[in-house]
Amino acid sequence: MFKMGEKAEEGSRTWVKLTGRFGKKLRQQDPKTEEADSDRSDSPEEAGRRLSVREEELLSRVQPDQEGEDLLCRDLELLKLQILTTVRRSFAGDPDADLASAVAVLRQQETLDRHREGGGCRWRPLKCLGAHNALLADVAEFRLAEAARDADRDGAGGLSTPLKRQVCGAGKRVKEDLLRCARTLQPCYDPDLDVLNIYAGLCHQSFAARLSDAVQAGPDVDECAYLLFWVNTFYPREILKHEELRGKLKSDCLGALLPREQVRQLEERVAKNKEERLCSWLHKVLQREEENWSGGKMPEVIDDFFFCPLAVDVIQVIDGSLADSDYFSGGDRTDSRWIAAHLENFLLSYKKSLEKLSQGNDEHATTWMKAHLACQEQLRDYVGRRAEDQPGSQESGRCEAILDELRDFVSVAFTRPIHEHLKVYYRQLWTPGWCDGSLPVMDSLLEVLFHVLDQQLTHLKASCKQSLTRTFRRELEVEYARRMTKSRLKGEQDWAAAARRMLDDARKMDDFFRVAGCDESRCFGQMPVNVEAPHLGSIRKDMLAFARKFLDFRCKLSDPASSTIVGGAEEVLTPTDRKLTLFFGPKARQWLRSRLSGNY
Known part of the structure; x- marks a missing residue:
């Protein structure tokens, strides 16, 4: 037990701890304190009622009782400390059966502060509520610091760096404390006090300060990604929107964990790193395929058709990048545009490589072109599904256009020799x-x-x-x-x-x-x-x-110049005929003219 004057350091505040021997020393000093000692032995609520009666008696006397007022001031401060000690233990993870009683006395003292306002009482206002909220702020700060320190020491979750371990430990402590507050502490408070949202705001503020300090410390790219994961994904989804807090926690009032400028700073570093890795991966996929062509290797045969894994590899790389983007950005898909842009660049390079391959005009090149027909089909299906998920995406539209051109090019590579065989019959x-x-x-x-x-x-x-x-x-x-x-x-x-x-x-x-x-x-x-x-x-x-x-x-037609399809037939085109010709695009129309003129 602590003696009178002993103190316990917790966070940034100092809490005086009461002992059973404190009352015994008071009795030795002055026999008039026996009634006050009985107040301290009662529950906070009972002690509060007794002190309220003593306060009324002192205020009703004609002549002031200096000694009685001194004792009342001291006992009210001791009651305040008793209330705060009970609250501290409860919020620090050691449930106290007297919490409801302590909260009732806190409200009682707040009511008396308002009633005695301007009444000349030197023991008023007692300001129990203000001290209570300040206590919660220090408890939140202390518990997060303790969790971060313990997590770093114990190597929480096998995380690779101290920053990750500390952020993980502090963040999980926020979750544990808010759930305990919602389950066991909030019911002890009146609804209008809303201690859950008060404590959540204090935890949010403390956690946000820790994350901001971490950003200013200059984390590496991997740590930046981990911070974004907490800011955009885990904290808002797994903590603020936890099913037990739904309808109770006013998460919209908490604000952002990090200022937008710091989030942008993290996102830029992570995005740059992800772009470099994505470009490298896609380049290696195409480079490996080109080495197979030039090295004389033959494509694999699966289910009696030629197959190459390029499409599978590309899809895995793109899906992996999108999954990383969702992981760090909270699913807002802001990175999907630059990922689609890199896919578009890859498809252009892929198209050039196939055009170069087709120039071989031999059985080896034809075999690989057959394998890439299946590859293009997979890529087209994949890009089509992504376009459906993101309607109106210009990047997806351009990717589809490139794949359509590639399909037409490869198709012509196969159909042109067939037409050569049939020219005599044409x-x-x-x-x-x-x-x-x-x-x-x-x-x-x-x-x-x-x-x-x-x-x-x-x-x-x-x-x-x-x-x-x-x-x-x-x-x-x-x-x-x-x-x-x-x-x-x-x-x-x-x-x-x-x-x-x-x-x-x-x-x-x-x-x-x-x-x-x-x-x-x-x-x-x-x-x-x-x-x-x-x-x-x-x-x-x-x-x-x-x-x-x-x-x-x-492709669509920008101008319905249908007379160019078959010369000399413009006079027979009705308005309906002209609408039907809108299916022809500029390239298609040029190709059709060459077909009709026999130049193919």
Whole structure:
């Protein structure tokens, strides 16, 4: 036990501790203190009532009682210390059964302070509430300092640096204290005192000061990331929004843990480091792939198709960077834009590498291009999902555009040789021999196409093979339409026979590509051709409708210059025709013109 005058240091304040022997010494000094000693042996609430009675008696006397007032002043201070000691023990983790009683006396003394205001009582105001709040501030500061010190000493959580251990220890102490306050201490207080939010504000202030000092101490990049994790993620989510504090804690009133300038300082250091690491990782992924190409290695074979892990590696790198961003930023995805920008730069480099690879024009290059068809499909699906999660993202849109260009480039690399095999049959389309059936052009063309596809589209992923087949079908139909525009058939009978032959060819192509796995709808055979009364204008219009139906370009048209599609046919374009041509983009339109002119 402590004797009178002994003190216990805790935090920045000094607390006088009472002992049982203190009352015994008072009795030896003055027998008039027996009543006061009984006050100290009671609970705080009972002692407060007794002192209130003594105070009323002293104030009701005509002649002042100097000795009685001195004793009352001393006993009121001792009662105040008793209240604060009870509160301190309770908030320091040692629940005191007298806390509710001490809080009741605190409110009682506050009421008496207001009633005696200006009454000339030298023992008023006692200011118990102010001392109580100051005590809580010192308790919060002491407990956080103690937790930080203990965590650093004990190596809390296996964290690598003293700063991390101290922040972790102090932060977890805040969580423990707020939960204990909500569970056991708040019920002892009147609702209007709201001790939970008072103590939360004090803990928040102390913890914020520690974090600010840590930032000013110049943490390394890893420590900066850890501080951001506490500021943006763990503290607001796991502490302030804890389910037991929900509806009780006014977290919006606490403010930010760190000033915006310090948070920005941390974010810039972490983002710079993350960007450098992301660029390095993506560069190594592409570099390793290029080394495989140039080193003569062959791609892996999985489920009977060529495969390369580039897409898997890239997706893992990007997802890892996004997960880190969520971890440090609290999920606001502010870093997702620069991550998407780096992905865009990577895709541009990837596209250049594939263009260089395709120049090899040999079996080795073709094998790797087959592997990268599956790779591009994975990347396109991934970027598409991200675009759905972030609608309106310009970076995602540019990534999708690059992948579309890459898909078209690789598709042409596969379809161009096939067209070379079929050129001889293209020249026979829309000739008199084709029209009267003496040349079985479509039968011969599809027979050769079957063997070419069977030989050249091997070891492809099923979905990639289907996509290539679908692309080739569209190109074949464009070529068919181009030959139609160059036809020199004359007379109604010739055009009627050509229309019937065209519909017969359509049925054959539909059957062929259906067996090949092309699941597009049968639109070609539905082109409205009036074989009974054909004329040049209507045929040309039908040809344009045919071309518009089967071409699948994704870019938009900035100017509806539809007359450039087929020269000399502008007079047959209706407003509806012009709207349909909006599916053609500038590059697509230029490509179509070259197709129609035979320069491919």
